[in-house]
Amino acid sequence: MATILTAVVLALIGLILGGGGIWLASLGGSWYYVITGLAFLLAGWLLYRRKSIALWLYAAIVIGTLCWAVWEIGFDWWELGPRGGVIVLLALWLLTPWARRGLTGPDGRAPLILAVLASLAVAGYSMTADPKDIAGQLSADKVTPTADLGGNVPAGEWHFYGRTQYGQRYSPLDQITTDNVANLQPAWTYRTGDIKGPDDIGETTYQVTPLKIGDALYICTPHNFAIAIDAATGKEKWRYDPKIKLDKDRQHQTCRGVSYYADAKIAAGQPCAARVYLPTSDARLIALDAANGEICPSFAEGGTLNLLTGMPYPKSGYYYSTSAPLISGGKIIVGGAVNDNYSTEEPSGVIRAFDVDSGALLWNWDSGNPDQTTPLPAGQTYTNNSPNMWSTPSADEKLGLLYVPLGNQTPDQLGMGRSANVEKFSSSITALDLNTGKVRWVRQTVHHDLWDMDVPAQPTLVDITTAGGVVPALVGPTKQGDLYVLDRRSGEPIVPVKEVPAPGGAIEGDHTSPTQPESDLSFNPKPLTGADMWGITMFDQLACRIELQGLRYEGRYTPPSVQGSLIYPGNFGTFNWGGVAVDPVRQVMFGMPTYLAFKSQLIPRDQVPPPDEGRGSEQGLNRNEGAPYAVVMGPFLSPxxxxxQAPPWGYVAGVDLRTGKIAYKHRNGTVYDMTPLPLPFKVGVPGIGGPMVTAGGVAFLGAAVDDYLRAYDLTSGRQLWKARLPAGGQSTPMTYTVADGRQFVVIVAGGHGSVGTKPGDYVMAYTLPK
Incomplete structure (x- = not known):
């Protein structure tokens, strides 16, 4: 009976592989599945007839699959396993007495045993190799021991989102080193009480990087509570509730940071001598006394700025600040998130500079109307749908320049009717005069962006030693994987940037740019092929191959289509808002490139289904009301x-900024929290969040979709320590010292709604034993 059942199983597998293989081959894909499917059918028939030659044929299937798999992808265990796992398991079953009972003819055990042993040998070898790993070392030389860190922030404090106005995410503290970081232990845990609720939108996330000034940490929460915590003990000092209301039209419910300012004109200890500025998801900016959390009434109107002032289409939930404003030169510079792909009637992406003391509007820069930077007269509105800055800028006060990472005009996937200004500034790094808002230079990273490849991260400022001397530079990470290393005075490349041909063939009425910029320093992945498709088994891998062949895909910048296009890298980004961390002394960079392909399919307006109640997500159907097409977007997933696509999906990487070369690139993170069973397999998983580096030669990073905070050797990228987090750590860690000299590392663990990590409300602090 077991023999007959086995024969039936082989025949069913043959039908699935053969039928799917014919479909795949008809689309231009691999013929392996057709051939193997027929072999399975024949082996099933022979087994049903109780012919021992079935084992000889199955041995040929094992060896043929092994040779094909190694030819196609080499010795990568994570890609070999799905191709051969089911086949080898069935081979082992066929060697049992139950499966072989009643077989006649030449004994086929020996060839099948040899085939299995060959497969196990290849599997064993492939487990010791990682063909996708780049091993190397960054220089440990202190190139500029007195490097410019971007202001007079005390070594033991963290005053800005990126620690200083330069956005380096670098701390000069060196108590925690590569030698002792493994001894880190929990110091305290604080819980905010602000947890994602059943009525919250999907992308309710906790992404804040705390500030540390004096003896206090300042944070915000997803629902925009502002809280001060004792930096040494984790005890709450005060909290402020802005009483925001939930809104189903709000695409993001998060807060990445608050801003801090000490007013030199007010004596220390007086009310509002130091302030915390809180951006809210209902488009307010609130000034609070850093000492007690009370509103500072002298700022704006009773302590609150209404950021919808001057906005076209000021609909609730369509505009808000998710990122920390930057305070520089006596100004607080505010951008905002605009809901992607809801409507053609959206608020402006204007960037505004307000007097940090009074809240008076000093200048406004609207990328849709870039020449009018004087404050907008009452009764007028900014340009709707203009490219926005949803991330955080950086600034160089000595040069008098503000560096703005810009998004694109919504709808993201439709470029018809964009103005010349939109075409110029969309998806660019733009330098503005800090005092006037006037454009000083612009460096576009994507021409005529149809892929939502907005510049997502704060540009990082660092001085780089070149053959021509020390150059004040800017490092700009992008979603498409390019790292722009520019002279921040002029925007001219330090690492070369070239124009490369790009795919054409946009929908009727639209166009594509014939070329796209590409930096010589890039984490842009190779184009995907059928060989890159993955699955738990060969069956879902086959389904992925079939879907790939049915999508339009011509490499990076394949235009969106009604057919459905593959977008790789996807709009999740190779880099996202977490950006990179730079050691300005060693002139090296640490980052977390991520690789996830997305699908993008345009839906003609007359085929768009009626609206439903919930739509607070960038995945799924994006309605684009008022445009001729909606768009369905989402990651490219198996059944x-x-x-x-095959892993790794996430790495840690190190770059020498003086040479513009990648020194190392290692898989980062496990599938521990991605699978029903807590498996610690180091596949290399996606992540969203940012790194932090220290003078102790240690890089800290959470971000990955397994719930850990990790420490790495900045020089080699080798993991040195990890701590299990009680929720997703999709935020950027920071570090500081307290009065007794101890160095702390702090990360917020609250989860991320879009990537599905565990929600929470934790602030976690670690330090070395006393």
């Missing part, structure tokens, strides 16, 4: 809900 089992895992990425169709």
């Amino acid at each position: 089992l809900g895992i990425p169709c």
